[in-house]
Each structure stands twice: as structure tokens, then as C-alpha cells.
Amino acid sequence: MFPFNKSFNNKILLFFAVTLFISFSSLAQRAVDYVNPFIGTSNFGATNPGAIAPRGMVSVSPFNVAGKQNELEKDSRWLSNPYVYENEFLTGFSHVNLSGVGCPDLGVIISMPTIGELEIDHLKYGTTYNDEIAKAGYYSTTLDKSKINVETTATTRAGISRYTFPAGKANILLNLGLGLTNEQGAMIKVVSPTEIEGVRTVGGFCYYKPEETYPVYFVAQVNVESDEFGVWKKTRKESGAEAEWMGYNGKDRFYKNYYKEVMGDSIGGYFSYNFDKPTKVELKVGVSYVSIENARENLERETSNLTFLEIYHKTQLEWNDLLSKISVEGGTKDDKTVFYTALYHTLIHPNTLNDYNGEYPKMRTRETLKTKGTRYTVFSLWDTYRNLHSLMSLVYPEQQLNMVNSMLDIYDESGWLPKWELNATETTTMVGDPAGIVLADTYLRGIRNFDIEKAYQAMVKSADQINNNPLRPGLKNYIEKGYLTSSDGGSVSTTQEYNISDFAIAQLAQVLGKKNDEERFRKRSTSYRNLFDKDYKLLRPKNDDGTWYSPFDPLAGANFTKNIGFIEGNSWQYSFMVSHDIDYLIRLMGGKRAFTTQLQEVFDKGHFDMANEPDIAYPYLFNYVKGEEWRTQNMVNALRRSYFKNAPDGLPGNDDTGTMSAWIIYTMMGIYPVSPADPTYTFTTPVFDKITIELNPKYYKGRVLVIEKEGSGNIKEVLLNGEEHKSFFINHFELVNGFRLKFLLE
Incomplete structure (x- = not known):
């Protein structure tokens, strides 16, 4: 502690120390800082710790309910949410989710950052994870297999992820084959080396009324142009004219630098990179239940020219204002x-x-x-x-x-x-x-x-x-x-x-x-x-x-x-x-x-x-x-x-x-x-x-x-x-x- 009678400099230091203490004390007492999104993620509470804005259409939740059955035995349970606290095997981050419901639905448009050669089997690219942090409007974790740090935040109609990749080969996957219910129909198309658009069928709530499924549209954009991009389709091995038309080589089941629409069940798209140093990449996903055009407009209106941190701070302030x-x-x-x-x-x-x-x-x-x-x-x-x-x-x-x-x-x-x-x-x-x-x-x-x-x-x-x-x-x-x-x-x-x-x-x-x-x-x-x-x-x-x-x-x-x-x-x-x-x-x-x-x-x-x-x-x-x-x-x-x-x-x-x-x-x-x-x-x-x-x-x-x-x-x-x-x-x-x-x- 600085005595008041020592010097003018010490008085100034004391003044700033007290000011900082008061500021941080005040900050620590904000309502938003008391939110713990992990509450309810166990004991069938059916909440998830993912990032969401107040009343948001989009939330970016860790998806850990499609892991290895022989190790985790979770696929045999009735899971109505994308995340369970005790589960340890993560296969991505879903962008449309429900919170605290008793029946499964949504949990789709799943992104996943990976390293090394491109792998599209979620049981192979999935990983354990650690260092989870969840706040109102923010979630982060580190993937054990790749050491990638993942951070997520959201606006009302868009989910934003920031991936910190190590140097070397890196990929961002958009898997449309995974979800919480049975329907899988989807379409995906690469628009440019920085944008993918598509649609995913959802609507099997409680597995009722499969005839009343409906589409959710999305546009995904990255802020770093990819060195390679493409789509995949895992439904079956194509042959003959279809294989020739799609460029299928009978081996890898994905199509590089491919700009045409692909439709099917287990399909997805990717961006790939070769980084010579650790690099941060931001992925923004806009969503709409009306059209791809609206999904793109939602994305542009709510995230254009804003960085990950700017969006997070804005969403956090919205939460604090309401709370x-x-x-x-x-x-x-x-x-x-x-x-x-x-x-x-x-x-x-x-x-x-x-x-x-x-x-x-x-x-x-x-x-x-x-x-x-x-x-x-x-x-x-x-x-x-x-x-x-x-x-x-x-x-x-x-x-x-x-x-x-x-x-x-x-x-x-x-x-x-x-x-x-x-x-x-x-x-x-x-x-x-x-x-x-x-x-x-x-x-x-x-x-x-x-x-x-x-x-x-x-x-x-x-x-x-x-x-x-x-x-x-x-x-x-x-x-x-x-x-x-x-x-x-x-x-x-x-x-x-x-x-x-x-x-x-x-x-x-x-x-x-x-x-x-x-x-x-x-x-x-x-x-x-x-x-x-x-x-x-x-x-x-x-x-x-x-x-x-x-x-x-x-x-x-x-x-x-x-x-x-x-x-x-x-x-x-x-x-x-x-x-x-x-x-x-x-x-x-x-x-x-x-x-x-x-x-x-x-x-x-x-x-x-x-x-x-x-x-x-x-x-x-x-x-x-x-x-x-x-x-x-x-x-x-x-x-x-x-x-x-x-x-x-x-x-x-x-x-x-x-x-x-x-x-x-x-x-x-x-x-x-x-x-x-x-x-x-x-x-x-x-x-x-x-x-x-x-x-x-x-x-x-x-x-x-x-x-x-x-x-x-x-x-x-x-x-x-x-x-x-x-x-x-x-x-x-x-x-x-x-x-x-x-x-x-x-």
C-alpha cells in the first residue's frame, strides 16, 4: 500500500490503482457475469452451453452426442439436445438448436475445424476436448486431437466461430449429415473460396410427423480465402456416368474445387488451408427458414465489417441489458x-x-x-x-x-x-x-x-x-x-x-x-x-x-x-x-x-x-x-x-x-x-x-x-x-x- 505522504507519483499510482479496483469490482458485479451456461447440461436438463444472443434464431453449441458407441454408449439414449456435460467426444458445433426441450430436433449445420489430410468420417475426425469456457454469448474449448482453440459467439440470426489453427494443413468442415433426428436431406454448394451455401431438412420433433419436415437455409463465410475447397457425398459409391460427371475417383468420395450443387443425405463441404504459421480464421454462418438469399442478408446485416470480439461484446451487452x-x-x-x-x-x-x-x-x-x-x-x-x-x-x-x-x-x-x-x-x-x-x-x-x-x-x-x-x-x-x-x-x-x-x-x-x-x-x-x-x-x-x-x-x-x-x-x-x-x-x-x-x-x-x-x-x-x-x-x-x-x-x-x-x-x-x-x-x-x-x-x-x-x-x-x-x-x-x-x- 502506498503512503499518502511519500510523493506525488505514489499518489497518482494509488489513484489509478483504486480507480481500476473500483472499475473491476463494478464490472464483476454485472448481471451477465453471473451466468453459467453449464447449469442444466447434465441430469437431463437439456440445456447447452453454446453461444446465443437473446431470443436468437441461431446458437453455436458443441455437439457431443454422436460419439463412439462402444466407448460412450450415448447413441442408444433419447437425447433431445446437442450436448451432455459428461460426454467427452465432440464432433462439431451445431448452429440451430433447442434449449431445455424433452424431444430431439434440429442440432444441424455442424462445423468442425480439423488439421492434416481431409477426413469426412465424424468418428475419425471427432475428438476429446478440454478447457471449456461458457458465458452468455460465448463458448470456447480446445480440441485435444488438433490443439485447435475454438471460440464461438452469435448474433440473433448468425453464428460466429473463431478457430486458432497451428501451422500446417488445416480444414473447416460443414457436415450436413449429422443431427439429432432421422431426416437427412440436404443441398450444398460452394459459391467461392470463402463461401458455401446450402439447405438442410429438419422437423422430426419427437420423431412425430415425418411428412412435415421443412428446410433451414444457410450461408457460411470465412474471412481467409481457402487454398482448396469442395464438397463430399457419403451416400454410396457412384458408378458410371454419375461418377464421371461428379469427378468421383472411386477412392476419396469428395470433389475438389467443385462449384455445382450437390444433394443427398450424408453430404458436406469444406475449406482447406496450408498455414506457415499459427492462424486465426473466422467462420460466420447466417441462417434463415425462408431462403438462402435471406440467410445471406441476415449474415451481412448482422455481422458485416464486425470482428469476432466486436460481435461478442455487442451480444454480451444485449444480455446484460436484459438481465x-x-x-x-x-x-x-x-x-x-x-x-x-x-x-x-x-x-x-x-x-x-x-x-x-x-x-x-x-x-x-x-x-x-x-x-x-x-x-x-x-x-x-x-x-x-x-x-x-x-x-x-x-x-x-x-x-x-x-x-x-x-x-x-x-x-x-x-x-x-x-x-x-x-x-x-x-x-x-x-x-x-x-x-x-x-x-x-x-x-x-x-x-x-x-x-x-x-x-x-x-x-x-x-x-x-x-x-x-x-x-x-x-x-x-x-x-x-x-x-x-x-x-x-x-x-x-x-x-x-x-x-x-x-x-x-x-x-x-x-x-x-x-x-x-x-x-x-x-x-x-x-x-x-x-x-x-x-x-x-x-x-x-x-x-x-x-x-x-x-x-x-x-x-x-x-x-x-x-x-x-x-x-x-x-x-x-x-x-x-x-x-x-x-x-x-x-x-x-x-x-x-x-x-x-x-x-x-x-x-x-x-x-x-x-x-x-x-x-x-x-x-x-x-x-x-x-x-x-x-x-x-x-x-x-x-x-x-x-x-x-x-x-x-x-x-x-x-x-x-x-x-x-x-x-x-x-x-x-x-x-x-x-x-x-x-x-x-x-x-x-x-x-x-x-x-x-x-x-x-x-x-x-x-x-x-x-x-x-x-x-x-x-x-x-x-x-x-x-x-x-x-x-x-x-x-x-x-x-x-x-x-x-x-x-x-x-
Whole structure:
């Protein structure tokens, strides 16, 4: 330490030392610096550490799920993502990927830098790797076989890689034969010694609907002109005229300095170099779901004249700006890392579908349409209606508005709201009719500058049209009997999902002054009561004749095993999924004490599944019983500590496009939207001493919402703007207009 009385020079040195310390300290406290993209890359979290911009169409992810079966035994597993943390054999870097989904798709347009003679077999050019670094918008690693350092970053519609090659022979491969699902059709063409263009077929989500595959277009450019370039085709050994026309020599299966289009399954292209010293090469890949021309324009508009580092810094600033909408004080470094990584994960999907010029493919027909805003895609609504979209409404209402308008555009284009939409295709994955829940919830939270009459019309159509209804199969039984029967798939689960959707319609009808509809749909929303078995105090499927389905095992269906009445769960994991009618459920179960005992048994006997959407609100249901709120706080804190960590296995399972991440964000802030389409939050103990949410003044009166805690232990008192708030629930508008919520703990 420099004494102040020594000399002027020492004072100057001290001044600069302190200034640098303050600068670096400030820098270290940025929200973006707490993001750890490795969280969720193990334990089937299905996230990946690849570089991506907020809501990006493109991400550049390490691809390590196509390794040597005899060594890693990973190809026999159901892999829905391009990367698993424990895997050690990397075969490239994919440019279009999904994050936190339960079914495989995409994972294509795979680049790979290699050295030595050209090799096109991924099991031969693949390699182990080390020194992984992942940040928001950045990923890097070193390939063991070649010692090439790989760095990746991304813009919204382009992926950028920087390869540091050693001196000698070097190659950059673009492999269109690899991916996460079965379809392989592709086209590739070398445009120049620095550019390759092409198209890859994708669309086998969950291996459903192979007839509905679709193209993803790309343009790849390098900033160093190649000494040699070409394409390859591995489908079979050509012979005769075809071999002569393509220049096939019967030996190497690749075609040097070849400018014509090549189509097939296992095809690819390459650039080759002879470096006399270590050299950095940047590869930029632009993507479009409309055309090669749009992919090229996306690339030029978003990356032209920008270096790798310039793009990375720009993307990092975009991430920090969004993540900084919520600032937290107190808590540990790990707490902040879990929190901001979760927020990062909620800002990946839904992601951008439209090109820079606004063009995007129409639902089903894929003709080109144009949007003035952002057309979003990847609507995993069975998951996200429960919490993610309400979080977007609170923190990022402009994004949520664009999502709502995208859903309404899907209705215009296809005649139906989305169920599980992916890149302008409807996968029809999972059950229920969830889109309307999101539309109603958004409107009820005060985001109202969208066509609510169209939204309402779309919701009622799916609720009432019995024939040819892709959103509500079994609707005839549901309307006539009040429930689906055992002959319908997942009859109890689906009945409950329809109930929640009907509750959303009733809520919206009430605000819109449609009294008859409100009464009709509110009555329909409670039809689960017909499936309540008083002997078990659980929900149970019924047969077509109204008798109970037998034999009945309320535990059957856990861990994705078959259960006639339930989807991805069992009776214990569904019976409390009626938060819109919880007071009546308490009566059905015999009162508050019986309800509390039955709910506690879910946790005590291991029936609760933290990774399962239907029961993720269960810990908060104790708040409905006065005097039992401490159970919610204790249970939520125990679950948080057990399942959410700053580690690759730091999610309880599949992130489900940000749903699990939204759960932990809300939980750590001390509030939770326990009942979808009811703009109400319930409380738990916040993790942080102070949370400040920057509110959008276009939608909310206050500039900020502040949530604080004082003391330790469970909640003793809640203050809203300094005055006692006597309930463990708070309306959305009370919260955003109240400005300061304080928890006094004991």
C-alpha cells in the first residue's frame, strides 16, 4: 500500500490503482457475469452451453452426442439436445438448436475445424476436448486431437466461430449429415473460396410427423480465402456416368474445387488451408427458414465489417441489458449465479423466427409472409403457461406482447392457436389447450394492446368445436359428461387441462362483459370434481358408463410409465393441480386439516416430482390454509437447495424451455403465480435481501418494484409500502403499483 505522504507519483499510482479496483469490482458485479451456461447440461436438463444472443434464431453449441458407441454408449439414449456435460467426444458445433426441450430436433449445420489430410468420417475426425469456457454469448474449448482453440459467439440470426489453427494443413468442415433426428436431406454448394451455401431438412420433433419436415437455409463465410475447397457425398459409391460427371475417383468420395450443387443425405463441404504459421480464421454462418438469399442478408446485416470480439461484446451487452432488468442484493455468489442463469434460460425460448427483413414461413404451407415486429417460435405451452409467460409480462412486457401477437398470427394462418409450435409447424405435443391461458393471463396483467376479441374468438373456438379440433380431442365427452373417459388418452390429466383453459376463458369473459360465457365456462372449469374419488381423496379415471376405472393404482405413471388416466405423471402428481378451484378441493378432501395432511403426504412419501410441471405449484398450496403457510416456506427452501445448484446438474430435470428456470426465479424473489389466468401471486421467503425489478412505464405506473426482507427465518409480517398486508396473496396490480414489498422474518 502506498503512503499518502511519500510523493506525488505514489499518489497518482494509488489513484489509478483504486480507480481500476473500483472499475473491476463494478464490472464483476454485472448481471451477465453471473451466468453459467453449464447449469442444466447434465441430469437431463437439456440445456447447452453454446453461444446465443437473446431470443436468437441461431446458437453455436458443441455437439457431443454422436460419439463412439462402444466407448460412450450415448447413441442408444433419447437425447433431445446437442450436448451432455459428461460426454467427452465432440464432433462439431451445431448452429440451430433447442434449449431445455424433452424431444430431439434440429442440432444441424455442424462445423468442425480439423488439421492434416481431409477426413469426412465424424468418428475419425471427432475428438476429446478440454478447457471449456461458457458465458452468455460465448463458448470456447480446445480440441485435444488438433490443439485447435475454438471460440464461438452469435448474433440473433448468425453464428460466429473463431478457430486458432497451428501451422500446417488445416480444414473447416460443414457436415450436413449429422443431427439429432432421422431426416437427412440436404443441398450444398460452394459459391467461392470463402463461401458455401446450402439447405438442410429438419422437423422430426419427437420423431412425430415425418411428412412435415421443412428446410433451414444457410450461408457460411470465412474471412481467409481457402487454398482448396469442395464438397463430399457419403451416400454410396457412384458408378458410371454419375461418377464421371461428379469427378468421383472411386477412392476419396469428395470433389475438389467443385462449384455445382450437390444433394443427398450424408453430404458436406469444406475449406482447406496450408498455414506457415499459427492462424486465426473466422467462420460466420447466417441462417434463415425462408431462403438462402435471406440467410445471406441476415449474415451481412448482422455481422458485416464486425470482428469476432466486436460481435461478442455487442451480444454480451444485449444480455446484460436484459438481465439487469432485475437486480439483486445479498445472497451468495452461487445464489446469484443460479438466479441469473435461470433468467438467461428464460430469454432463449420463445425465440426469433423472422429474418432481418421481417420475412418468415407461414404455418403449414410455409409460403413467405412478413411481420413488422418479431415473429416468435418454439411455444412449448403445456410447460410455459404455468409461470414463464407471467414472468415475461412482469419483466419484459414488450417481448410478451410480441409473443401474444405471434400466437394470434398462428391462429390467422392455421385457424387454430398453437399447442406446441416449432418453426411454423404444429407438433401437437402434450395435451390440453394452453395458448388461451397465456392470452388471458397476459391481458389480465394489463398488457392489452393486442386484438383481444380475436384472441377470445380463438379461445372459444377451441373450447366449443367438437369435430376436427386438433387442440381438444375428446371434447364431446368433456362437454357432455364433464370429463374425458378411460377410452380417451390421459383422461384425468386432459380434463384438468381443459378445466384450466375454460377457467381462463371465464376470467377473460368476466372482464370483457360476456356474462353468459363467463357462467358457462366457469361451470365447465370445475368438472374435475366428477373425477374425485372420496375413498382415495385423489382424482381417478372413469369409464364410458360412468363407473370408476379399475384396477386403479394412484402411483402408476411416475417416471413416464404408463397410466390410463394421466400424462407423464400419476394421480398424486395431478390431484392438486386445480389451484383455480382450491377452496372447493379443500372441501372435497374433508376440510383444511385433511387437505394439509394429504398435501404433506405428497412430499413425505416421495410422490412429488420437482421436474414435473403438473405439481410444481404444490409447495405453494399450503398458503391456502391459514396457519400452515410455514410449510410452503420450509418446503420451497428445501426444494430450492436440493434441486437448483451452480453445477451442470443444477436443474431438477428438463428445463422445458425455461419453465423450471422461471420457477426458481420467482421462488428466489419470494413470489409465485400459483394460479394461471388469475393475476395473483403468493408468498414465500425471498433468498435475497433486496430485489429491484425495473418496470416498463408503458404498462406499469411505477419505475421499479422493490422486494426486501429483514431478519431471518419464516415470514412474520408482510408490508406493502410500509403498511401491513394481511394476506399471503397479492394481486398483480397491487404489487406493480405498490412499489415496495417487504418481508419481516422471525
